[in-house]
Amino acid sequence: MNQLRRPWPIVIALAAGACTHELDGLTPSATRLEPALVCDQQLTTEVAVTGEGMSPLPVQVLGEPAIRLPALELQRTADLRGAAGTGAAPIRIPDDGSPSRVRWTSQESMSFDVYPELGLADGVYSLTLTNGNGNASTLAPALSAVPPPAVTSVDPDLICVAQAETTITLTGEGFLDVGGTLPTVTATPDGGGDPIELTVSGVEDCFDVAGPTAGVRSCTAITCTIPAGGLPTSGASTSYLLVVTNPAPANCVSAEPVRLTVVPPPQIDSVEPPLACTDALPAEITLTGSGFLVIDGVYPTVTIDGTPVTLTAAGGCVDITGLAETVQSCTSLTLPFPASAATPGVHTIHLENPPPADCSATDVTITVALPPVITGVVPARICSADSVITVTGDNFLPETTVSVGGTAATSTTYVSSTEIQATIPPLPPGVHDVTVSNGAGCEATLPGALTVVENPIVFFVDPPVAYNGSDLQVTVYTSGVVGTVSGVTIALSGGGTPIDLAFTFDAARPNRILATVPAGTPPGVYDVSISTDLGCSATLAAGLTVTDTTTLALEAIDPPFGWTAGATAVSLTATDPPPAGTVPFAATPRAYLDPVGTGLAQPMRSVVFVDAARLTAVVPSGLAEGTYDVIVVNPTGEVGVLSGGFSVGALPPPVIVEISPASVVNSGPQTVTATGSDFRNPTASLDCVDPGTGAHSTVAATVAAWTATSVDVTVPADTLPAGTVCVVRLTNDDGTYADFSALSVTNPAANLQPFAPGTDMLVARRAPASVSGRATRVARFVYAIGGDDGSAAGALSSAEAAPVDLFGTMGSWRTLTYGLPGPRTLAGVALLGRYVYLVGGNDGTGPVGAVWRAKILDPVETPEVVDLDLRRGDGTTGLGGGTWHYRVSAVMPAADPDNPAGESLPSDPLVVLVPALPELVRLTIYWTGVAGAASYRIYRTAAADDPAGTELLLGELPAGGALSFEDTGLAVGTEAPLQVGDTGSWAVQPALTVPREAPGVAIAADPTTPGLWHLYAVAGRGAAGVLRTYEHAAITVAADSTQTLGPWTADAANLLPAGRSQLMAFAVDRSEASRVAVGATYLYAAAGADAAGATVRDTNAALVQAGGTLAAWQVQDTMTPGRAGYGAAAANNRLYVFGGQGAAPSTSTASAEICAGPGGGCTGGPPELVNWNALGLSLNVERYLTGSAVESAFIFLVGGQSTGGVPTASTELTVW
């Protein structure tokens, strides 16, 4: 710190220095600069100044303190060769910029920058150093400043360096040699890439650089050596930018665009021809490749076997620019085929480019050969997949190629001059020529030497899901199998071990293989593969799923038995709702019977998805006697099993055709008689539904007596409340049983149960004809046919039907496909078996005598789709991948007596899983015909994966040709196939002898001739008024259950006492009245309306006689009050009538009892009636001209004219 240390000397000094203003301090001196050689351009070089006394001066310390650094000035004193300088102005190094170009470290050390903007000229400089106090000193020479190197040319500028070391010389100036350290040279490819440093082997034409640094030379030439491969190339040439960098510390770089072009060696890719045949030598040889240089018109040098050949042309040439020479790089050269190479053998071709890029190509050869000969091809037939053939002959070479039908072999293997093997790629099926070639014009062909057969495909396994609890036969659908199938395997998808399946293959049906999936197969998804004796193979990935999990809530099969010689209709039920973890049925499952123990599971037929809880199906005949597991497989893969759930016996199971009476009173035990067949020491039971709770209960019954065709059953009716509905079961001693629906229980007065509403029809109908019929034993329907809209003039031609279950529950109505041939109302109707007879009526203009008949179609009488075939499409037409459903129905000819020009029910659906192929798939189905069919209709789902049951018309084929149809992906129409419950078309039957509107119509068995029945038309309104007559026509039932209606016979001698229409005729035998003698049938003609519409209350009865003629009409108890147009039923020894009181809409009901014998108001037995009394229950809806039908114990009332005269669509039902 400064102190008050010298006051008096200062005083003296001040006194002495008065009138002066002086600044003083240290004097600087520089001893050397480092580096003392710099490049005056491009670079910023920090130069260190070493010396002493370099003193920064603090200034403005009482204001803004700052530092005044020692100032540095460079003064050019000489040029680089040492000649004296020109007196240029000194250059001060600025110290006030940012960053500062001057830096102070200590009194002994400073530094400064030499940079391009400083503007130093080339030459030698002194350095003057001045402290802030003004004291200064100079160092000379202090610094040499040199320019960057400059390149003006390179020689040669075109090289090929791939095969030998190459030397190039760069010419220019300013190439420095600093104490023996030479510049570096880099080559950077145009277009990007890392620079490559070349080896500098020396500099030339140099002078010593003046200045403080000794041993520095500046030169004008550099020599570089490039090792072989030192500069890579791509394409025809690669241009490199050459850059010279001087050694440090003056390490500036050259900036001139001097380039070196490097070309690759020539490369011969092919020789054309590579092989020449001695009998067809080519005139020229063409070498194709790259890098063939033509430099200033000089071609490459080519020799064959060492003999120079003069080139005649070059092709595919492109210019290489930027060179001193005219250079082209070509891709082909043409030379004449020399005579010296005409001998068989291999000849070597050598090519070398002209200098300075005189690299050589790898030698190639050309073979001169003898022409080949083919003597045979083995095997002569292959699969269209990759196959290996062996060609035998002579003059084969390793270069020999093989082609089949113009398609080159994938590869060839030369075995010997007489044998060659070739791998043939997939080829189109057919006969192909085999060609071997030793070169162009050196070929041999064996025509038709090889036959290619199509590789088969596996496209579907049916069923696609198999339960591994049994041996299950699956059908493997294939296409294109030629020869014999040699193996069928399954393997878990993803690489499982193949499992060989037992299979059968019928060459006559080559598109179907029946294979057995053995029980115990591990669950999983399997690929299914086949192989043929031709070595063809095909695999359907994930084509089969094997499951061991039973998650389908299969509950029961009913009946649980069948017999070996007959088909059995069954229903299968699922628990509803399904328990947790299980699923119900999904449309449409497959059902099988799997024999317990060993044996194949057998599929059921006609599996119909009713709903998620119920299926119907048919067990085919021909099953072996034994016990079977019932297996149901959903299309979605869930499986349900009923172990031992079905048995097949040698004897037929019992059949209950009818029960008489079908209703019993609940006063004491009651006996009913079941008639049918195949009763064998039966027991009886009832499944009864309580009318109050709807609960089911099993009620024991007693068999009082039995024969093979009749069983008397004592029912404990007194334990059952009135209104109970029971299904009667008779169980043979072998466990087979028959059910009959239904037996109803009434009170002692035989009163009916209150009517319950049914489902509404789709169309309100007055005076419809209504019957109940069965498509199968368990598929029951109520039909409403014709009628009118409130007046006869509005007669309808449509018909509709609703299903009814065993306990009378109605389903929804649907319009039947086939309506009546014309409008019809007020017709009589009767049902016999499957045939519905519509008699008389009014066509809208007046009474008619026409009789029409329709058959309730049998689900068994359909085509059966038995096979299918598949072939690949053309990519534009065909089916896409997915599940498709097909059905086929038969269309009968117009003359068909049962279904004229009508269609049958469709076949069971054929579910086809079509593989997804780019070419799409064309699928052909085959079916068995229906006798007498005129044509067949094919239905298909509209789109892949649409559900079953949505099939629409795809096409129609006439019968007489092949029963097959190819689906090329056609669009479906709008027509759907018929459904179970549909009738066929209506057939015109022999007409009545006179028109009859609203007659009484009934069918009665001939008392003496089995299979002979009689259709009656009683009274009605004729053209001239109400009629008193009746007429009848015979119905002959053939062994195949077909029926023939004979001509009508009028009985003019047996007239009703009073004519009437809108009456009901009852054919009453023991089915309806136990009091009627066995074999007897009485025909009742109940009340009706006269010509004026007033009621005629007469009830008459007549015995049906052999041949159909009625005994004389007897007058029975008069119906009071009078009725017409009522519904009716005969049951339980009674005649019931519903509505129509006073020939008007009403809800009243009444019945009359068929007398058992004298007493109780009766004078005798049947057909005497007694006591037309009200039933004590009312209809839910007022009805007049209603339709009525009886299905076992159920009575249905359908439509009619209701309150206000308006037709109603309502229905109602009761049990009797």
Next chain:
Amino acid sequence: MRGLLVAGCWLLVGEPAAQEAADLAAPAVVEPSDEGEIGAEASTSGTGLTVGIRAQVGFAQVFSDLGVAPAGELEVGYRLPFLGRRLAIFLAGGYQYTYASGPGTDERLVDPGGAPYPDGWTWDLAEHAVKVTLGFYGRIFAEADAFSPYLWVGPAVYFLESVVTGESGGEAFGENTETSTEFGVGGAVGVEYVLGPGPLFLEVEVGWSPLAHDITGDSTTGQLGLSLGYRLWL
């Protein structure tokens, strides 16, 4: 500025100034004051010459960034022989010293590795001044009175020297010195009390001159001083 300095120098060292000083010192007879009865020991019967000495503590920070400045001064004067020697002229010369220091930053000061010294740089300034003052003095009461307030005022010449050192990163800059001469002014008010052959006095003085060195920048030597001294009346 330089012209003024030269003029200043001439006034101080030239002949006219010396003659004038001699003239001021010449009167040998001092007439008694009409009011000389004040102060029993004070008398106007002396030569009228005065020799004084003072010690001073100056506070330069009143005018600049300089700090406390100790100073000492000798004076020679002549009490004019009228008005009871209430008036006098004197010539005083003295020395004063001030000091300042501070930091700075400058990225041009780098360590051997080229990085700026992290603590910047520091400087130390010693400011030396020799001051010669020609003062005109007057007191309220006659010399005969023992106690009297007084004041004086007059020009001054400053002989200045700035000495600066610095360092950065432990590397000394080296010492640099800058000298100059400046005109200034001075004045004071005080009280004196005759004690013995002269009065003891205490005064508050203001002195000022420019200070325009490269080292200091444009500043001033001005300070407010508190002086204690004694004058010997001869």
